[in-house]
Amino acid sequence: MDFNFTEEQSMVRDTVASFLQDKYDFETRRKIVSSDAGWRADYWKAFAEELGILGASFSEELGGLGGGAIDNMIIMEEFGKALVIEPYLGTVVIGGGFMKHSGYAGAASVIEGIVGGATTIAFAYAEPQARYTWQDLKTTAKKDGAGWTLNGHKAVVVGAPFATHLVVTARTGGAQRDAGGVSVFLVDKSLPGIVTRDYPTVDGSRASEVYFENVSLPADALIAEDGLPLVNKVIDEATAAVGAEAVGVLRKLHEGTLDYAKQRKQFGTSIANFQVLQHRMVDMFIELEQSVSMTYMATIKLDESDAERAKAVSAMKVRVGRACKFVGQNAIQIHGGMGMTDELAIGHYFKRASLIEGLFGSVDHHLKRYESLSFDAAA
Amino acid sequence: MNLDFSPEDVAFRDEVRAFIAEHYPAGLRDKQEEGEEMAKEDFLSWHRTLANKGWVAPAWPEKYGGPGWTSVQRYIWSEETARADCVPILPFGINMVGPVIYTFGTPEQKERFLPPTLSGDIWWSQGYSEPGAGSDLASLKTKAERFTGDDGKEYYLVNGQKTWTTLAQHGDWIFCLVRTDPTAKIQEGISFLLIDMKSPGVTVRPIITLGGEHEVNEVWLENVKVPVENRIFDENKGWTCAKFLLAHERSGIAGVARSKRGIERIRQIASAELSDDGQALIKDPMFKRKVAELEIDLTALEYTELRTLAGEAAGKGPGPESSLLKIKGTEIQQRITELVLEAAGHYDAPYFRGFPKDGDNAHPIGPDFAHRAAPTYFNVRKTSIYGGSNEIQRNIIAKMVLGL
Numbered sequence: 001m002d003f004n005f006t007e008e009q010s011m012v013r014d015t016v017a018s019f020l021q022d023k024y025d026f027e028t029r030r031k032i033v034s035s036d037a038g039w040r041a042d043y044w045k046a047f048a049e050e051l052g053i054l055g056a057s058f059s060e061e062l063g064g065l066g067g068g069a070i071d072n073m074i075i076m077e078e079f080g081k082a083l084v085i086e087p088y089l090g091t092v093v094i095g096g097g098f099m100k101h102s103g104y105a106g107a108a109s110v111i112e113g114i115v116g117g118a119t120t121i122a123f124a125y126a127e128p129q130a131r132y133t134w135q136d137l138k139t140t141a142k143k144d145g146a147g148w149t150l151n152g153h154k155a156v157v158v159g160a161p162f163a164t165h166l167v168v169t170a171r172t173g174g175a176q177r178d179a180g181g182v183s184v185f186l187v188d189k190s191l192p193g194i195v196t197r198d199y200p201t202v203d204g205s206r207a208s209e210v211y212f213e214n215v216s217l218p219a220d221a222l223i224a225e226d227g228l229p230l231v232n233k234v235i236d237e238a239t240a241a242v243g244a245e246a247v248g249v250l251r252k253l254h255e256g257t258l259d260y261a262k263q264r265k266q267f268g269t270s271i272a273n274f275q276v277l278q279h280r281m282v283d284m285f286i287e288l289e290q291s292v293s294m295t296y297m298a299t300i301k302l303d304e305s306d307a308e309r310a311k312a313v314s315a316m317k318v319r320v321g322r323a324c325k326f327v328g329q330n331a332i333q334i335h336g337g338m339g340m341t342d343e344l345a346i347g348h349y350f351k352r353a354s355l356i357e358g359l360f361g362s363v364d365h366h367l368k369r370y371e372s373l374s375f376d377a378a379a
Numbered sequence: 380m381n382l383d384f385s386p387e388d389v390a391f392r393d394e395v396r397a398f399i400a401e402h403y404p405a406g407l408r409d410k411q412e413e414g415e416e417m418a419k420e421d422f423l424s425w426h427r428t429l430a431n432k433g434w435v436a437p438a439w440p441e442k443y444g445g446p447g448w449t450s451v452q453r454y455i456w457s458e459e460t461a462r463a464d465c466v467p468i469l470p471f472g473i474n475m476v477g478p479v480i481y482t483f484g485t486p487e488q489k490e491r492f493l494p495p496t497l498s499g500d501i502w503w504s505q506g507y508s509e510p511g512a513g514s515d516l517a518s519l520k521t522k523a524e525r526f527t528g529d530d531g532k533e534y535y536l537v538n539g540q541k542t543w544t545t546l547a548q549h550g551d552w553i554f555c556l557v558r559t560d561p562t563a564k565i566q567e568g569i570s571f572l573l574i575d576m577k578s579p580g581v582t583v584r585p586i587i588t589l590g591g592e593h594e595v596n597e598v599w600l601e602n603v604k605v606p607v608e609n610r611i612f613d614e615n616k617g618w619t620c621a622k623f624l625l626a627h628e629r630s631g632i633a634g635v636a637r638s639k640r641g642i643e644r645i646r647q648i649a650s651a652e653l654s655d656d657g658q659a660l661i662k663d664p665m666f667k668r669k670v671a672e673l674e675i676d677l678t679a680l681e682y683t684e685l686r687t688l689a690g691e692a693a694g695k696g697p698g699p700e701s702s703l704l705k706i707k708g709t710e711i712q713q714r715i716t717e718l719v720l721e722a723a724g725h726y727d728a729p730y731f732r733g734f735p736k737d738g739d740n741a742h743p744i745g746p747d748f749a750h751r752a753a754p755t756y757f758n759v760r761k762t763s764i765y766g767g768s769n770e771i772q773r774n775i776i777a778k779m780v781l782g783l
Contacts, residue, residue: 001388001451002381003689070380258781278777279770285781286703293682300382315675371671375661 003296005074008067012056013074019051020082026345029083033204039085039162047086048117054092055115062100062111069237073244073299080248083352085205087120087159093241095121095167097234098184102224110186122163123238124154124187124210125231132361134169134231136177139212141170141185141222148172148222150185150193150215160208161198163189167223168212169231182228185221192216203351229306236313237302239360243295243320246356250288250323253331253349257281260335260346277334284330287323294319311373314366320356321363328353384451391452395459402428403465411464412644414751416592419502419549425466426499435497436473443481443489444497450692454685461636469546472496472503476554478627479571479620483612492573504576506541506555506598507621514771516556517566517618521600523557525607533607535559535572537580537600543765547583547596550576555600560615571617573609574600588761590754591732625767626701632766633708635681641715642674648722648748660722673714680707699779702772709762709769716756723749730754 005013023043032040048054056071058064065071072093079088096114099107113119130136139152150170160166166187174181187194193215196208224230258281261272271277298316302309328350332339335346357363384392407421429435437453439445448456460467477496480488495501512519521539528534537557547553553574560568574581580603585593612620646661649670654663661667684704720727726745730753744750763769777783 001384001454001685001689003686004693005380258783262783272783275774275777278781278783279773281781281783282773282776285776286707289683289700289703290679290707293686294679296380296686297678297682300380315678318672318675319679367668367671367675370675371667374671374674375667 005070008065009070009074012053012067012071013078015051016053016075016078017081019046020078020084024082024084026348029085029204029348032085033200037162038200038206039087041162044086044120045117047088048115054088054117057092058096058100058111058115062108063115064111069240069299069302072237072241073295076241076244077248077251077295080245080250080352081252083204083249083348087122087162089238089241089245090123090159090163090167091119091121094123094234094238095119095165097237098167098186098223098230101230101233102184102227104186104223106186106220119165120159120163121165121167122157122159122208124157124160124166124168125235126155126157128153128155130155132365133177134235135179135182135228137169137171137182138176139168139170141172141183141217143172144216146219148185148217148219150187150212150217152212154210154212156201156207157210158201158205158207160189160196160210161206165189166210172225179228180226182231183225184223184227184231185217186223187212187215187217187221201355203355204348232310233306235360236309239313239317240295240298240302242356242359243291243298243316246320246324246353247288247292247295249349249353249356250291250327253327253346253353254281254284254288256346256349257284257331257334260338264336271334280330280334284327287326291320291323307373311370314361314370314373317361317366318363318370321358321366324353324357384455388451388455392455392459395456396463398432398434399459399463399465402432403463407466408464411466413747414755416594417466419546421466422469423499423502426468429468430498435468435499436477438474439477439497440481443477443493450688454688457631458636458639461640464640467637469503471505471545471554472501474627474631475505475624476503476573479554479611479624482623483571483620487608488611500551502546502549502551504544504547504550504553504598506544506553506574508543509540510542514768516621517569519556519558519569521555521557522561523559523570523572523605525559528604535605535607535610537572537574537603537605539600541598541600542595543586544583544596544598545594547576547598548585548593550583552576553581553598554611556617556621559617563615566618568615569617569621570614571611571620572605573611574603574605575609578603578605580604589757591730592754592758594758626698632701633680633684633704634712635677635684635708638677638680638708638711638715641712641719642670642677644748645670645673645715645718645722648719648746651746652722652724666718666721669714669718673711673718676707677711680704680711683707699775702767702775705766706763706769706772712762713759716752716759719748720752720756723752727753 053075055064056067060066075088091114099111110119125134127138139154141148141150152170166189168185168187170183170185171181172183193213195211195213198206198208201207261277262270264271294316298312301312331346332350338344339346407425426435433446436445437448437456441447480492507516509519509521523535523537526534526536553576555572555574556569557572558568559570580601582599584597586595586597588594649661649666650659652660654660687700726749729744731750
């Protein structure tokens, strides 16, 4: 049993942290968010070439640096601390995850594109009617000669405006909510018939509604046919990575609140001297520490059996989701009126925390999933 | 970062399991599982079994009689003893005064007190709280005045009252915080004294708690003569020992392994009990939800404790973060007893103290688990109060960790 990071993992953390400290301060981020592009393609290039982190979580056989999920955890936590917009989750964790686990023939060249920074990926999985049931799909891919014809509407595809490619879940068989017939495609975003409506998200990123209107896909667009277990696995990995991002966000919310409470004076003293606020900040600290523990736990268990992995990830997301709400809301409360302003960073961390709460499933969703794995399956 | 046990650890776990299976009596296991009150001999027989094996004090250094286990082995030990419903080893000697003596005591004190503490020949009581000194422990008033006896030796004359003294009715010795300098600042006039409870002037009076148990006591000290050589560490430096002891007391207080066993027991109970709709209680969505949340929160506590243990293995002592383990650990212990009580339904009510419940097996009074459900629920309310209340633990984190 061991909770230490290897030398390579610590190096990844230091590299990312020092880059973000120099180049991703809050004012810089504000400029990125309000720019036309909404992200920094040159930073992405730097992640690939200067920092080399885009390959950190791929094995050496796949052209990476030999790391894995722990590297994703480390990088996502640091990204959380700086509220990084750039599409690491979609590209490396999710796109890369499908490449690692699918046995897809073109995986090596896609990973080469990811590691080198040329390929950016957004995950088009959600649909307007489907909430958190990944197999609830109206999007269809119909066999058309050697290739496929794709039709459907994907909701809130985060990072789509920055992406060269989409990973799309689509039905190749079965009824709308069947477990069977869920297939995964890698879609070049420049193909004819793809209509996107791009918009900003409340936490500073960009997303698209993506409409596929008789899009002709080549045969090699198919990553996995009838692959719901694969989709579940990759989404679990993504959820673990989002847990790590949450840890970074929560650290900043907690730290920022402590700093503010120490300097803010009311009734002739710093408000940090009030026991009612001290205990609240202790409870925030406890929520944070438990989120760290759960994120480690879930990340370490990603390679266990499907049921064990799913249980671990759902347990994590329940605790982290609760922590996002508790720490986020109390950070604003303790900042008082200043917490309501756009000017301070704290509100921006709160916004991200609030969206993470529901990302890849709300607390209720994961609690139900945990129950069905922990009780119903066993009974 | 990984969670795997090494082959050595697995072998150790098997050895522990085999030892418990061979040496731990089924009668004790059943009493422990049902939460029944333990007699003095119940505690002592298992203590002695472990002392003979050299396993009674997992955290002690080898030179004082510890087994020399790694932190992972100690973790395995606590898991396995909890799984098997072993009677807990009482903390007062092994976890509290023992480490104080080997850390602060003189060679003579170590030689005199450590071996009988290990063997179980000394039953230790803890003389900390007083009627006027609970959370504000440093305001204690029991005084110890120095005098020279007729034999020409130095003594303290101790007068005062200690309270909430757990199982002092069995006590041989009591370790006390006493005020040796009434003029000094509040924390600076305190000394740490070991007092033979057979000394004239020591009176133990029972306090009966909500479940009807005689678990705690008042200990009155009236003109008790205590040799100066029974003082641990310097005069007026007892607060140093007290703080050291409290930090040790908090480590292990999370009780993760016992709570895991508690949740397993709830699952068994709720599989047998029925809910309103005639299905097993464990299938009731509301009840199931509470058990699921408990499991998830226990997982969070478990991994937080493992991180703390990893930190300790890397040379960090049990720090103020252990207050977090105390808060969450005791909350979970309490929630477990709440759910057992809830599962009992109508049979939360029957009270068996002094009542011959085994008189007529053909006409039972409710399920066995329910007999102690309410008394245990009442009793476990203590956990968020003792060892520094959970509010005090929050003060500690606020001050020591958050720098507030």
